[in-house]
Amino acid sequence: MYLLYTIIASLVSFLVLKWMKKRKYCTDSKRLDGKTVLITGGNSGIGKETAIALANRGARVIIACRDVEKAEKAVREIKFRSHSLNVLHMELDLANLRSIRDFCKKFLQAEKRLDILINNAAMPSVLDWTDDGFSMCFGVNHLGHFLLTNLLLPRLKECAPSRVITLACSIYKYQKLDFQDLNYNLLPFFTYSRSKLANIYFSQELAHITEGKGVTSYAVHPGFAQSGWTCHYSFLFRILMKAVMHMFFVSCEVAAQTVVYCAVSDDAAKHSGGFFVDCKLANLRPFAKDAGVAKKLWEASERLVNLS
Template identity: 80%
Template sequence: MYFLYTIIASLAVFFILKWLKKRRYCTDLRRLDGKTILITGGNSGIGKETAIALAMRGARVIIACRDSDKAEKAVREIKLKSHSLNVLYMELDLANLSSVRDFCKSFLQREKKLDILVNNAGMPGVLEWTDNNFSMCFGVNHLGHFLLTNLLLPRLKECAPSRVITLTCSSYKYQKLDFQDLNYNQLPFFTYCRSKLANIYFSQEVARITEGKGVTSYAVHPGKRSFVQSGWTCHYSILFRMLVQVIMWMFFVPCEIGAQTVIYCAVSDEAAKHSGGYFIDCRPATLRPFARDAAVAKKLWEASERLVNLA
């Protein structure tokens, strides 16, 4: 009898894990020949899988990250897996606003097109500070991408129809923004949640200010019932990484699956009808009411302009 219970329990665990890992795939086979795509943090995780998929569709893919050695290795792997030579790397450190400005200046000089911007790079909840004295989560996840998008927005408008895709997380629902302390950096998880909520407001405001100008904007959560096996654990100790890797192997979905909704928002005509929307599993999803507040989104945009000295 004990043996039978063991088998039943094992089967139950197996099917639960299978259910947790079940995901939609992007079935839209649209080609992207002639398109130029910029992906921040495209050297690993979801960003790299997105780069592979979009390069396979014929796009010119530029991955932007700060570690040149990792980037060059990733470019070789992306080229090999996508069978495309039209993949390159540009240096960008989102934790340094001067680096963001230098990157945009160089990009606009070198690249005459930008059809899709994927704001993928992100930091987990770490109690660290950027070079400009912002909390690492808020500075990288929101402010760095905020400045980057604004400086590249004229090129996106020139290449319309174009798209801005910003990765967020369902953990946004556990916090609200405090405009008296946007630079909150006390409890790591709450810091991360606030930065992901800021990503959602940012995506909505991009959609609002570009309405009628050919630019659409999407906020993407790459998982639904579970999270994605990305490389965020590299910011923690070896022991913590080993523990989390086991948990991720059991319950989290592979980055290839996590990238599907990003790919969907990059190519789908149906997605284009929902500019400013929030997407999970290749379809629009409903946000909590407080995350749909247009007044808060505008207030955050104006505050971010001041923080990054954007005239």
């Protein structure tokens, strides 16, 4: 009898885990020939799988990364797996505002098109600071992409219809922004949650200010993926999380599907400013849809990055 209970419990656990990891694939077969895609952090994880998927559809894919050596290795893999030679990398450090400005200047000089911008790179919950004195999560995850997108926005408008996809996360729901302390950097989980909420507000306000100008904006929760974010933590934590991720998290290829969907889907284009999960529009908590807060964050962000 004990053996029977053990077998039943194991079977139930297996089915539960399988259900938790079940995600939708993007079934839209649209090609992206002639389109240019820029992906931040495209050298690993979800960003790299997104790059492979879009390069395979014919897009010119540029991955923007801080580590040149890792970027070169990733480009070789992306080319091999996508059977495309139209893949390259450019150096970008989202933790440094000067690097972002230099990158945008070089990009605009070298590239005549920008059809899809994917704000993918992110820092996990680390108690560290950017070169400009911002908390690493808020500085990279929000402010870095905020400045990057604004500096590239004229080119996105020129190439309309174009899209901006910003990777957020469902854990936004556990925090609200404190405008007296946007640079909050005390409890790691809450710091990361706030940065992801900022991503959602940013995506909504971007959709508002570009309405009727041919640029659409989407926030995406890709799911919890088996990516390399644990590299910022101790060896013991990495070992523990590797086991947890194997059981509960999805592969980066699967996690990239909603990003790909928002990059190509005509249906997604009807919902600029929307939040997408599992290749479909999803609901947000009421506080995360506050247009007044989104505008206030945008204006505060302009001041923080000195965007005139």
